[in-house]
Amino acid sequence: MNREQAQKKIEKLKNLLNQYSYEYYVLDQPTIPDSEYDQLYRELEQLEEQYPEFIADDSPTQRVGDKPLDFFQKVEHKVPMLSLSNAFNEQELKDFHRRVTQGLNEEVSYVCELKIDGLAVSLTYENGKFVRGATRGDGNVGEDITMNLRTIRSIPLTIKDKETLEVRGEAFMPHSSFLKLNEERVKNGEEPFANPRNAAAGSLRQLDPKIAAERHLDIFLYAVGEWENSQLTSHSARLEKLKELGFKTNPEWRKCSTIEEVIDFVEYWSKERPNLPYEIDGIVIKVDDLRQQEKLGFTAKSPRWAIAYKFPAEEAMTVLKDIELSV
Numbered sequence: 001m002n003r004e005q006a007q008k009k010i011e012k013l014k015n016l017l018n019q020y021s022y023e024y025y026v027l028d029q030p031t032i033p034d035s036e037y038d039q040l041y042r043e044l045e046q047l048e049e050q051y052p053e054f055i056a057d058d059s060p061t062q063r064v065g066d067k068p069l070d071f072f073q074k075v076e077h078k079v080p081m082l083s084l085s086n087a088f089n090e091q092e093l094k095d096f097h098r099r100v101t102q103g104l105n106e107e108v109s110y111v112c113e114l115k116i117d118g119l120a121v122s123l124t125y126e127n128g129k130f131v132r133g134a135t136r137g138d139g140n141v142g143e144d145i146t147m148n149l150r151t152i153r154s155i156p157l158t159i160k161d162k163e164t165l166e167v168r169g170e171a172f173m174p175h176s177s178f179l180k181l182n183e184e185r186v187k188n189g190e191e192p193f194a195n196p197r198n199a200a201a202g203s204l205r206q207l208d209p210k211i212a213a214e215r216h217l218d219i220f221l222y223a224v225g226e227w228e229n230s231q232l233t234s235h236s237a238r239l240e241k242l243k244e245l246g247f248k249t250n251p252e253w254r255k256c257s258t259i260e261e262v263i264d265f266v267e268y269w270s271k272e273r274p275n276l277p278y279e280i281d282g283i284v285i286k287v288d289d290l291r292q293q294e295k296l297g298f299t300a301k302s303p304r305w306a307i308a309y310k311f312p313a314e315e316a317m318t319v320l321k322d323i324e325l326s327v
């Protein structure tokens, strides 16, 4: 094969492997066996070795950097990454609803989402390419962990349109990865992680991306910082568009048009939680209409248009303990 054919073949293999990786890690619906993926991956590696000038930065072979960082750069969030205020019982949910309807003086509908118990991160894409990832930090300044986030296979290195946007989500460690990692650590005489959130945070704060890559982290995207030229008018439409673009969003979100529906959703998931393959510590309730969100605005540290209903903390540990005992 000549140079021109090699360049085309490298491009074709890269796109094919990225599509298969999207089906496996984002849709959880692989269409080819792992062995076929591995064979195509090896073919790409060999061609890239022969023609390094054709290696694309969104090639699957470029996900895991080979040199550790000495330190993390600081990153300023153009739109602050605030935190959610909490509700601990039904009455506090009703109080939230009353404040919202009084503040708006009009009908309101909500989006309810599972509150993933991981590490909040921001992902920036320019013309459809993943260019920077950062931790929340103090909300205004976070740490640049792009190298480590590139190792999360469910984070697309390029998205389906040449959009420029900054999205937020929760990086987390699924229960299966958490249990395997702790078994490893105990076997090596190391301290096991207390919970998946600490394990995810510890993994993303590694200066060596090869260690982060071994931790099999995952992510769900759930909010937007900035979105150039976006005409979308609701949070639910944004979640749908993010999914269309190739981002992994949590499938369990629901639109609720009354606070009773919100309470039903909370009650359902407080029972259903132990059957999830990842840790959640509550439910996030958000006003769906973006104009209404704008009208309600923010306090110094939290949006007035969202609240986190928190499940009682101790249960989270018993859930994991049960799983550990059953292993």
Ligand SMILES: NC(=O)c1cc2c(=O)c3cc(F)ccc3oc2nc1N
Binding pocket: 081, 082, 083, 084, 113, 114, 115, 116, 117, 118, 120, 170, 222, 223, 284, 302, 303, 306
């Ligand atoms: N852990 C989560 O699963 C989760 C967290 C947040 C936030 O922290 C959050 C913070 C804001 F200032 C605004 C919206 C948010 O939406 C969120 N939505 C979620 N699903």
